[in-house]
Structures are given as structure tokens and as C-alpha cells.
Amino acid sequence: MVLRSGHEAVVRVAVATLWARPEAVRPVDGPALSSRTDIAGWISGMSSDQRVGDCVLSQLLLGERVLVEEIRPDGWVRLVAVEQPAAKLDPRGYPGWLPLEQLAESTGPDEAPSGPVLVVAATVTRLHAAPAGPVVLPGVILGTRLTGAGPARSGWRPVRVPGHGKPLWVAEGHLSPAPTRLPSAVEVLTVACRLRDVVYVWGGVSAYGIDCSGLVHLAWRRFGVRLPRDADDQAAATMPVPLGAECPGDLYFFARPGRRVHHIGIVTARPGPQGHRRMLHACYTQRRVLEEPMPADRTATLVGAHRVAL
Template identity: 70%
Template sequence: MELQPGREAVVRVAVATLWTTPEAVRPVDHPALTAPTDIPAWITGMNADQQVGDCVLSQLLLGERVLVTDLRPDGWAQVVAVEQPAAKLDPRGYPGWLRADQLAPVDPAATGHALVVDATITELRAAPDGPVLLPGVVVGTRLVPAGPAREGWRPVHVPAQAAPLWLPDGHLTPIPAEPPTADEALTLAQRLLDVVYVWGGLSAYGIDCSGLVHLAWRRFGVLLPRDADDQALATTPLPLGAERRGDLYFFARPGRKIHHIGIVTAAPSGDHRRMLHACYRQRRVVEEQLPAERTATLVGVHRV
């Protein structure tokens, strides 16, 4: 089977990066373009300005579905990330470009997602405790079981792999049937404290503000939109002052659309509010009291 425009495909690397255009890719981005990818090397190879370049739109995790809309002879695929809602851009999902060799045709025998990676970072092996074939698999990755656990290891179907790969059974958990509590999603997000801020990032190696929120709920089977302004539309507004742990703060400058989001970490105390967020200014995930300049742009609190 080959990739075809008009058909769905799945990501076959641990973390694939979604680009604005193939021409926007920079020399420093090479580790993110290979198959397998080396996302840690990509992030550490960039300087602070390159980590917030606007050539990156988002990232997709192993097994994530896309709709292929075009294929170029130079190895690029135009896609719609159907598991990352982005209504303002495309009602089908988030549009952008991926390297075609980071995708595989859908295998009907290995569809469905019964398990999700709960380890912050793990790796897939050729056999129980065998050689690593796919490093850098991150929390929130959904995988299809290929059989029962054996001596603490679980086999899973992996796109483009003829035989199942293995990872510690304790690194997986069933996708819950019920949505998470707000506190459960916050607890997951807190595990990413100090992860570097990367524009468009959606992994435990580098992440942005809306990516942190998307990934925290995605781990529990809830697919929120990818961007902060869309996340505001998909959640329920509350009166300011009614927020509790796990709710969402939204920020916008006067006359502008929402540009930032954070997760409430404590009920407000007077004018003092706290949140966990991927902070562009500090270039990492932090938990802090809202500084005055942030409070000045606070435009709403919502609940998932």
C-alpha cells in the first residue's frame, strides 16, 4: 500500500512536526525531518529565537491519523491532522505539511486505540527488553494492543512495523471511558514543568501553551482543539472568581484574538491568581502567580 491523496494515513515516527510549508524548513530542522526523528537533538540544536520560529504549526504523535490532501515529488505530504481540531482553518482538522516518509498507510488490522502511553517518555523495542527500535515515544500517544502483557512487557501494533513492538506494561494505561476530572488533567500537565517552550510543540521534549492544554486532556481521551482561541470556543465560560484547579485562563490584548492559555492551579485569593502554563517569556513550562502584565490581559476563565 502507498500513500494516496484523499485517503487517511498514520504517523509512523514518535513525534512528527507539522510545517507551514516545505520551503519554511531551516537547516537546523534536519533532526525533525528524518525517519525516525530525533526531537531532543532538534530542540537542543536550536537557539532561543529558532525555538519560537513561526515555521512550525504543531506536532503529531505516533499513530495519529491524518488526511493526505497532496503529495509532492520531493517527499512532502500536505495533510489535515484530523485529531487536532482547528475549525477556523479547516473543519476537518489542522492543515499543514509533513515529510511523507514519516507517514504510513492505515492498516485495517491495527486500528483502534485501547491504550495510551502514561510514561512521560518511553521507547518501543523489538522484543521484551530487546533492542530499541523507536525511541522518544511520549505521553498521550495512543497505541493498539497486539496481545496480552508478558512478564511486564506489552506488545503493540506500530505503523510500518511488520511485527509488534514492546514496551513496559506499566508505561501504558487504558483510555478511560469517562472524561477526566479537571484535577487529573492538571496533574498530568504538572509532570511537564520545566519542559522547554517550543512554538507549535506538542510533546514532553518541547511544548507551547495551547499544546500543553491539548496534550493534558488528550492523555485522557478528550480531543480539545489545538489553538488557544479555538480552545476558548470549545469550553464553558465561567464568572471570573468562580475558577478552581484545572480550569483555564485565557488572555488577549485589547481588540485582538486570544493568544495565550494557562491552567488554573489554585482558587483565586483576592486579586491573586496562579496558573501552570508554557510561558513564551520564560521559555519553559512554569507554575506561578499571574504577574501584573499578565493579569492586565486576562479576558476569561473557562471549564472543560
């Protein structure tokens, strides 16, 4: 594999974790660093405190594009994740570090494989060497985009995958055609609700572990809508609506006085009497995704409701 600074590459593992710096990696992080990542094993092997360490910035899905900035002799790559907007950090996307072996060369427009674009609609799926054959790539996440490589066979669909010369196979029922229309907010909420009880992981963007803005980013990404990665950028990229006029699928934002937005939730019901509100969110304090009445501490820091303007 030949990657060069200033050129694009693509993620070749099911889920790649974006690190603040190589030196921040801990012994417990081994399963997230290999050429065949085990995100489920990584998360289950961490304590609840380790899951909220600031060494993790975000996560990238199979096939996601990155811009290579620097390649170190020790096998680490400094890059920009161009499909995760992060205006305050870099106008090109989210900056961070990945192991080199988790990337593959990006094909140019003239070399890109042709075929229908498919999206993983299952919460998690696996890619196989043949229909119902050995698993080659486990842990492929909702919202991952793949290129079809031919017709389905006995309920299995061949797809092209970065870093693999031959097509891999995925259960046809786990795929949907890439959306040709914009989703409704309720459709997005329905997808987000499937992640209820997923554990909280700072920087997480997967069905194994996720944070508050990652939940919003991933749910909209399933439908091809690219929202920024972080909550404060998501607030800047969405349209305010008057409190009291919010609808299911809209977004609640939270901030302390004089501070930037630090938390986001998804509206799950219209406001009730006396302004009672409900939301779905990845909760830092309870360390999981839950749907609940808005707690008093959240109500005290609620700064607005927003809508994704399509």
C-alpha cells in the same frame, strides 16, 4: 508505501512536526525530518529564538490520523491533521506539511488490528524489538495510543505500531488502558504539572518542547478528550465561568484589546485575596513551562476563565 490524495494515513514516527511549508524548513531542523525523528536532539540543537520560529505549526503523535491532500515529487505531503481541531483554519483539522516517510498507510475498518486500546501514561517511553531488547522507536510521548498485540511478558507488553510488521514491546508500567470515563479537571492538571520545566517550543506538543495551547491539548488528550489545538479555538470550545469562580484545572485566556486570544494557562489554585491568581502555563517570555502567581502583564490581558464542559 502507497499513499493517495483524498485518503487517510497515520503517523509512523514517535513525534512528527507539522510545518507551515517545506520551504520554511531550516538546516537546524534535520533531526525532526528523518524517518526516525530525534525531537530531543532537534530541540536541544536550537537556540531559544529558533525554538519560536513560525515555521512550525504543530506536532503529531505516533498513530495520529491525517487526511492526505497532496503528495509532491520531492517527498513532502500536504495534509490535514484530523485529530487536532482548528476551526478557523480548516473544519476538518489542522492543515500543514510533513515528510512522506513519516507516514504509513491507514488500515480500513475491516483491516484494522484488533486488540485493546492502550495509552502511554509515562511522560516519555521507548518501543523495543523484544522485551528489554534493542530500541526501535525512542521518544514516544504521553497520550500516544497503541493497540495491544497480546499478553504481557515479564513486565513488557507487545503493541502494534504503524509502519512495523511485527509487534514492538513497551514497558507495561508505561501504559494504561484507554480511559472509559471522563477525567476530572484536577486529574488533567496533575498530568500537565508533570511537564513543568519543559522548554517552550512554538507549535510543540511533546514532553521535549511545548507551547501554551499544546500543553492544554496534550494534557486533555492523555484522557481521550480532543480539544482544539490553538488557544483561540480552545476558548471557543470551552464554557466561560465567572472570574472569581474558577477552580484548579480550569483555563485562563488572555488577549490584547480588540485582538483574538493569544495565550492560555491552567488554573492551579482558587483565587486568593484581592484576586491573586496562580496558573501553570508554557511561558513564551521565560521559554519554559512554569507554575507561578499570575504576573501583572498577564493580569492586564486576562479576558476570562473557562471550563472544559464534559
